Amino acid sequence: MDMDVQDGVQQITFSFQHPSENDLSRVHKSSTSSSHSPRAVVHRWIEALRRNYSPLPRGATASVLRLLFPEDDTQRKFGLQETLLAQYLGQCLDSSTVFTRDAKQLKAWSQESASGCLGEELLKYAVPGTENAIGPKSLQEVDALLDELASTSLFSDKSFHDGNASMSNTKRSKSSILRSLYDSLPAIDAAYLTQIILKDLRPLLYPPPSAMTSHALLAYNTRSKQVLTREQFMKAWDPSGSMIKMYKVRAKLDEAAMGFEAGGTLVTAHPRWGVPVEIPKSAKGRSPLHALELLDTDGQIWAETKYDGERAQIHVRFCEDGQVKIAIFSKSKRDSTLDRISVHSIIKAALVGMEKQDVILDAEMVAFSDERNAIDEFWWIRGLVTRTAQGARATMNLVVFSYMNRDSCPSLHSSPPDSLHLALVFFDVLLLGSASLLNVPYSIRRSMLESVIQEIPGQAMIAERSMVSGGSEVEDAAKNLWEIWAQRIADSQEGLVLKSGESTYGDWRLPWVKLKKDYVPGYGDTIDLVVIASSWEKDRARELRVSPSTLVTFYIGVLGNSSQCRANHTVKPHFVVYFTASYGLSREQLEEFNFWVRADAVEPSASRDELSYSYSILETLPQPTVVLQAPILVELCGAGFTKSPSSKVGIYLPITWISDRFEKYYELRFPRITKLFRSSERSFMECLTLRELQAIAYESTGREIQDADIYKDLDDWAKRLWGNGAAMDQERDQKGERRSKKHASLREEWQSKFENLDVQRAQSRKGRQEDVEMSP
Known part of the structure; x- marks a missing residue:
């Protein structure tokens, strides 16, 4: 039987993604014409697909969804990232149709001279004249082989390990399955397949507009930010909207596809045990008044505590x-x-x-x-x-x-x-x-x-909740919210979620509204630290659409030996680096910061004796691309403080107050760089010391620095042993009283801040509409 025809139905070729057959890969092109919008492009592509392969084979909808949106294919895990997959590719690709050079060069996919996309690097190996070749494999064949590849990962859904009938009884190795997948594929198909396995088609569909940092960041057309969303595709595939409705209640691509193929509007969208329900996004409240205006209801509004979990x-x-x-x-x-x-x-x-x-x-x-x-x-x-x-x-x-x-x-x-x-x-x-x-x-x-x-x-x-409004005027509700939110901050809770009593689950008219202090500009936890190194990082770079020549991730340093520096001016400052920051700067600021860093950078392999400081980097962090000869002071803002599970590993800290047990260290949660300081403005030696940072973190999390004393229990035991229990109890009572006063003072301080914030916003936004930002 012809491989392209099964059960009398023509099979879709995997080369459906080939740009010579359709313009799906040109969604990223910026244009003032609506003909290049994601909606228009995908409509043309679907029309061509149905025209060429009508009637579509059974299961085609699910296969198309899984291969176009691999990041949403949560059931299949492949256990492959760029480094490991590049090693396999040398054994998998057909040298007669793809390779013209040594496959070892694929390992350099993320270097500055490369594209930052392993699939894109494969295209450089195409044999001349084969660029527009149509591959022999069908869409369904590739999809089935990917099922088999998923069965090699323990992290795939259990259905891939429970005797799935679609798989061979004889389990093959990962390398054997990859050889079958890539066998006879032309370069363009191999490139798309590679990014599907890596679960990220972005760098192929939306590549950087330029390899140059300045052009990519400053000459970036905002219209080119448009990307094809899952919802846009589902709406184009099924204009009735039944597929989108099904996905919201059964958030698996297979379920949405089966619902459509089973009759679309005839199948009721209904939650089912064992299939996740789509979690709705929440609106970000920029102030108490702004949050209440987003709900715009005369009914009850409740404030639920947002727990940090x-x-x-x-x-x-x-x-x-x-x-x-x-x-x-x-x-x-x-x-x-x-x-x-x-x-x-x-x-x-x-x-x-x-x-x-x-x-x-x-x-x-x-x-x-x-x-x-x-x-x-x-x-x-x-x-x-x-x-x-x-x-x-x-x-x-x-x-x-x-x-x-x-x-x-x-x-x-x-x-x-x-x-x-x-x-x-x-x-x-x-x-x-x-x-x-x-x-x-x-x-x-x-x-x-x-x-x-x-x-x-x-x-x-x-979840604890408090009523904000029972239909009262918005100004009265705002006053209630000032008090409730201030209380939660004093209690060291993460924030609030406002919910209308009338709202349904995922209601777009009356959305949930998150209130966190870092959502308000200038109200998050702010500290001054230094940048001592930088690198390109693929996820952040793909959001910004920049190549590996652009530095997007910055290694944050904390001064670790301030007392030694004060005692002896010949001692080099030592900076401890155990977290990074990739967000906060505008495109213009990032372009300027790249210029600063590049102008003063050396290779990480350069002799540290040449630097005016010493440093130690957490060994679980990726190796930076460059190291600065002189650290740069920056202001960072974050959503409170946290501790990384690996923040105590592999760090040498030449300071005496820290326990030899290498206790974990607090770092900013979701750190964002909000301000850069030239050396002429502020010295890098003005950054926080490690001890100061920990003290601020303890304050923010509602603890006292003494709580970190690992000998506290032993001291308590000794005091009671020698008859000082009464004195210790009195000390504890005094400490409790101090904490109570501090708690009340903090609550009053934040309540006053929120009142002033709402007054300022009311004055500054008269007659002006604000965009609503949604948060996952």
């Missing part, structure tokens, strides 16, 4: 045999059921009084401290998951632990204390029995949540 969409099924099946999905729709197995017992206990029926719940997974009887900081969660996870990620954690526990990294001794454990804060219910609650108002969903969840102190809680 990991999103968990929990699916529970009660089986007839008494078994309880639990599936948990992360914010990215990844199946994290086994990662979070330690909360399964909490889920069952919280639902003990519920009628035995399917239920889908929204929750935040948090770290809870029994010692403090409170939710603890976000960064503990990773360690708690590592300690309790099962399945593939448990294996990965063991590998990472083994790597980090080498003799060169003697610091991995601490782990979450026994007083810490994972807990759940529930805040919504999406399905109950056979009834979808997505179109039910929030006020009713909240009541149903409270009837379903049995709270368990320290384990299962329902």
